[in-house]
Amino acid sequence: MTEQKIRVLIAKPGLDGHDRGAKVIARALRDAGMEVIYTGLRQTPQMIAEAALQEDVDVVGLSILSGAHNALVPAVIDLLRHNGQENVLVFVGGIIPESDIPALKEAGACAVYGPGTTTTEVVETIRREVLGNPVG
Amino acid sequence: MTELAKAVLAGQRLALARLLTQVENDTPQGREALNALFPHTGRAHLVGITGAPGTGKSTLVSQLVRAYRQPQDGSLPSRMGVVAVDPTSPFTGGALLGDRVRMRDLSGDPGVFIRSMATRGALGGLAQRTAAVVQVLDAAGFDVIFIETVGAGQSEVDIARLALTTLVIAAPGAGDDIQASKAGILEIADILVVNKADQPGVDSAVRALQAMLGQATAASGKHLLHAPQEDAKEETTSGWEIPVLRTTATSGEGVHELVTAIRQHQDYLKESGNWEQRDQTRLQSELQSLLQSTLLARWRETVCDAHSQQTLDLLAMRKISPLQAVERLLENNQL
Ligand SMILES: Nc1nc2c(ncn2[C@@H]2O[C@H](COP(=O)(O)OP(=O)(O)OP(=O)(O)O)[C@@H](O)[C@H]2O)c(=O)[nH]1
Ligand SMILES: [Mg+2]
Numbered sequence: 001m002t003e004q005k006i007r008v009l010i011a012k013p014g015l016d017g018h019d020r021g022a023k024v025i026a027r028a029l030r031d032a033g034m035e036v037i038y039t040g041l042r043q044t045p046q047m048i049a050e051a052a053l054q055e056d057v058d059v060v061g062l063s064i065l066s067g068a069h070n071a072l073v074p075a076v077i078d079l080l081r082h083n084g085q086e087n088v089l090v091f092v093g094g095i096i097p098e099s100d101i102p103a104l105k106e107a108g109a110c111a112v113y114g115p116g117t118t119t120t121e122v123v124e125t126i127r128r129e130v131l132g133n134p135v136g
Numbered sequence: 137m138t139e140l141a142k143a144v145l146a147g148q149r150l151a152l153a154r155l156l157t158q159v160e161n162d163t164p165q166g167r168e169a170l171n172a173l174f175p176h177t178g179r180a181h182l183v184g185i186t187g188a189p190g191t192g193k194s195t196l197v198s199q200l201v202r203a204y205r206q207p208q209d210g211s212l213p214s215r216m217g218v219v220a221v222d223p224t225s226p227f228t229g230g231a232l233l234g235d236r237v238r239m240r241d242l243s244g245d246p247g248v249f250i251r252s253m254a255t256r257g258a259l260g261g262l263a264q265r266t267a268a269v270v271q272v273l274d275a276a277g278f279d280v281i282f283i284e285t286v287g288a289g290q291s292e293v294d295i296a297r298l299a300l301t302t303l304v305i306a307a308p309g310a311g312d313d314i315q316a317s318k319a320g321i322l323e324i325a326d327i328l329v330v331n332k333a334d335q336p337g338v339d340s341a342v343r344a345l346q347a348m349l350g351q352a353t354a355a356s357g358k359h360l361l362h363a364p365q366e367d368a369k370e371e372t373t374s375g376w377e378i379p380v381l382r383t384t385a386t387s388g389e390g391v392h393e394l395v396t397a398i399r400q401h402q403d404y405l406k407e408s409g410n411w412e413q414r415d416q417t418r419l420q421s422e423l424q425s426l427l428q429s430t431l432l433a434r435w436r437e438t439v440c441d442a443h444s445q446q447t448l449d450l451l452a453m454r455k456i457s458p459l460q461a462v463e464r465l466l467e468n469n470q471l
Contacts, residue, residue, distance in 0.1 A: 046243070053150060
């Protein structure tokens with residue numbers, strides 16, 4: 001019997017110490033039937049890419065409140081690509097100014113979510129994007 | 137041999153990660169690779185870590201792995217695998233796998249590979265595919281593989297069957313837990329650990345465990361679990377006394393002593409012949425459960441729905457007994 005599950009890594013890069021938002025989204029994804037690997041606070045892009053590789057996830061969700069998203073997001077995406085995980089989808093959540101979003105998407109972020117986003121919205125996008133993409 | 141299996145043997149981490157997914161999902165590709173890799177298994181020291189939730193299993197695993205990576209005696213560091221199992225929610229099918237949070241310090245070490253697993257409906261602290269995932273890591277050349285169970289507190293026979301050395305972790309103040317799971321602990325533990333030794337109550341926890349051990353040795357004197365099948369040879373336990381050790385996983389205190397005890401148990405298993413004995417017992421139980429599921433699946437393919445519904449009706453009407461129902465179902469279906 002085969003059973004496919006969407007595997008998601010939720011990571012909290014940067015130096016700020018709040019992971020409430022990350023935990024909320026982690027629980028929402030679990031409740032939507034996904035397997036969520038939570039890695040905790042203060043992850044470097046290297047740590048995140050390494051965990052994503054070992055766990056062979058379909059999705060990496062980055063929660064960033066520190067304002068360092070313009071550096072962190074491309075750094076994580078470059079490392080994922082460098083490791084051969086081109087197909088992994090990267091989602092970004094946190095306090096991101098509208099004006100920064102195009103550049104993050106340009107860097108390869110699949111979607112960027114602000115504070116007003118509902119968890120249902122995130123769940124639906126992940127389902128659509130992962131199931132519409134070859135897993136790998 | 138499949139490309140994926142070859143890449144795993146060549147040490148490619150992405151290939152390993154992808155194969156673990158295939159194996160976890162029990163795909164044809166995963167099965168094929170498992171077959172190819174099986175001759176390369178049987179070398180790793182499989183160490184089980186179990187104990188009630190929150191006793192510090194993941195923190196301790198992290199410290200143990202670090203200690204193995206930095207041997208004090210100048211020997212080569214072992215390559216370390218970790219499989220950490222957390223429960224799948226029975227309601228949603230999802231899981232929150234949080235053990236990695238405590239293993240942050242291991243990041244960046246190419247000699248370490250950590251994989252989180254959800255139970256996906258299995259009870260007993262492991263996922264059904266944990267044994268297969270461990271086999272892949274074994275074939276990939278990891279010398280020591282730690283397997284952290286869910287730690288539901290119930291009898292965790294599965295981990296003792298899979299691991300060669302089983303650590304049961306307790307924490308002070310959990311005296312009631314220890315009492316409640318007494319039988320379970322004694323059946324599976326090769327090493328008992330009281331973690332959180334920086335907390336009050338550690339002495340009484342150690343004494344309670346030692347007292348339990350004393351009673352158990354007086355009563356039976358043999359390891360109960362590792363000879364589960366009637367025809368299996370009984371394991372000799374003379375020569376191994378279950379130690380009760382104290383650790384503080386947050387500071388690392390007592391961790392080197394614990395590594396020494398794990399290594400001593402490994403030596404003991406090899407010298408006494410129990411390494412092979414446990415390996416055989418494990419393979420035997422794996423074979424048995426595979427045989428069961430395979431036969432059942434094959435039989436299901438041959439039985440016709442009407443016949444099985446009819447049998448079920450007869451059973452419900454008490455016209456035939458469950459045993460007779462089985463006879464009836466097997467008779468009309470050639471396996
Ligand atoms: N004071 C103290 N706290 C500890 C010690 N070891 C672990 N902890 C803390 O205990 C909590 C649980 O630790 P984990 O390592 O996650 O425990 P666990 O047994 O893996 O937990 P589950 O996987 O959820 O069952 C964390 O807050 C740790 O920091 C210790 O030796 N002393
Ligand atoms: Mg844990």
